[in-house]
Amino acid sequence: MVNSEKLKEQSLAARGDDKLLYTPGPLTTSMAVKKTMLRDLGSRDHEFIRIVKEIRQKLLEAGGVAGKGYETVIMQGSGTFGLESVLGSVIPPDGKLLVVVNGAYGRRLVQMAKVLKIECADLVFPEDTPAEAAGVKQALEKDPAITHVAIIHCETTTGLLNPIKEIGELVSGRGLTYIVDAMSSFGGIPTDIEACKIDYLISSANKCIEGVPGFSFAIVRREALDKTEGYARSLSLDLRAQLLGLEANGQFRFTPPTHSILAYHQALLELEEEGGVEGRYQRYLDNYNTLVAGMRELGFVEYLKKELQGPIITSFRFPESPNFKFEDFYNKLNEKNLVIYPGKVSDADCFRIGNIGRLYPEDVKGLLAVVKQVKEEMGF
Ligand SMILES: Cc1ncc(COP(=O)(O)O)c(C=O)c1O
Known part of the structure; x- marks a missing residue:
């Protein structure tokens, strides 16, 4: 039996x-991941230090950049803290950030730059449209003050995937720094960080690697980070x-979430058992295909065109029936121990x-059976 079947x-x-x-997280985790947390380990213990080192190395391997001049920096706090750490630490006082926006998480980066008093421009695409390299090129040509470009890989608002490689080649070709929020995709969608010029x-602990919340991490190109001394706008979130x-x-400089880090180490071992990022991607793709086929059969319609949709999360339109109330639908599924998520799209x-x-x-088939039952009960 191959390891992934045993794991299943x-x-x-x-x-x-x-x-x-x-x-989109926190997520269902394996029992072994949960059980790993049932111990107290000091943050200065040799075993803990070894585990942290192994996690940092395994994340480089998951991103295809082990031994290629990259490092993993683990940062306490949720994904947003990791993003704030990067934006706040790597952009010089006279730098300018361009944020490519097609959803709520892109907009949040713009808001973050404002709070951090970082000069910022946005390039906005509709929420159902992937960013286009040609548009980014135009924006960069129009504004030579831009030094850094940030984009979301999987815009979790809709589940859309942005073309991070095409845009990365363009950004790097102009000698600019490229920042990618891969929060909901890293570990679940194969990503060659070097080839994408990132x-x-x-990303963070409670996404596709299937750990529990508690920290985020940045995979950084060493040479780029080495040039950022003195830029940090925060003591605790100083990336360098x-x-x-x-x-x-x-x-760690400050208390780390030891239990969450222990869980993450186990989660990374299970990622390897499943066949690495490629194996996990296949499972997520199977989940996605099962979900969409079943939801369509029940009359639901996706927000995005299929060719734009990633396998991470899918937005479905509310059915056009006066009997459909999301609150009721959510609660009825919740009563059956199934938790779905509200929408975040702004125009639907x-x-x-x-x-x-x-x-x-x-x-997923279990969820679909209950959705069918609830649909009949609610009469939409
Ligand atoms: C693309 C993206 N960026 C940022 C975040 C924010 O992460 P957190 O809620 O862990 O701070 C999320 C959360 O789902 C996300 O999907």
Whole structure:
């Protein structure tokens, strides 16, 4: 039996009583990941220091950049803290950021730059349209003050994937720094960080690697980060100081979420068992295909065109029926231990269903059966 099948059998057999989370995170995690947290380990313990080192290395491997001049910097706090750490630490006082926006997470980066008093421009595409390299090229030609470009890989608002490689080649070709928010895609969609010319990629513990919340991380091109001394706008979120601290003695500058880090180490071992990022991508794709086929059969319509949709999370339009009330629909699924997610699209009423976390096509079929039942009950 290949390891991924063994892992599946173990995962389904040891489910526990928790609700299944069809969301963008926190996610359903394996029992082994949860159990790893049942111990207290000091943050200066040799074992903990070794685990942190291994996590940093395994993340480089997951991004295809081990031994290629990149480092992993783990930062306490959720994904937003990681993003704020990068924006606040790597852009010089006279730098200018261009944010490519086609959803709520792109807009949040613009808001973050404003709070940090970083000079910022945005390039806005509709929420159902991937960013276009030609538009980015034009924006850069029009504004030579721009030094850094930031984009979201999987815009979790809709589930759309942006063409990060094409845009990365353009940004790097002009000698600019490239920042990618890969929060909901890293570990679940194969991404070659070097080929995409990414200088800073940010993700967090409770997404596709299937750990629990508690920290974020940035995979950084060493040469780029080395040039940022003195730029940090925060003490605790200083990205370069955090890396130098980890390198000096393997320890964090401030208390790390030890239990979450232990869980993450186990989650990375399970990622390897599943066949690495490629294996996990295949499972998410199976989940996604099962979901969309089943939802269509029940009469639901996706917000995005299929060719634009990534396998991470799908936005579905509210059915056109006076009997459909999202609150009721959500609550009825929740009563059956199934948790879906509200929508975030600004120009259409939608809800979202995620395919990530320790869920299998069997789970998706289980969700579809309950959706069918609830649909009949509500009469929409
Ligand atoms: C693309 C993207 N960026 C940023 C975030 C924010 O992460 P957090 O809620 O962990 O701060 C999320 C969360 O889902 C996300 O999907």
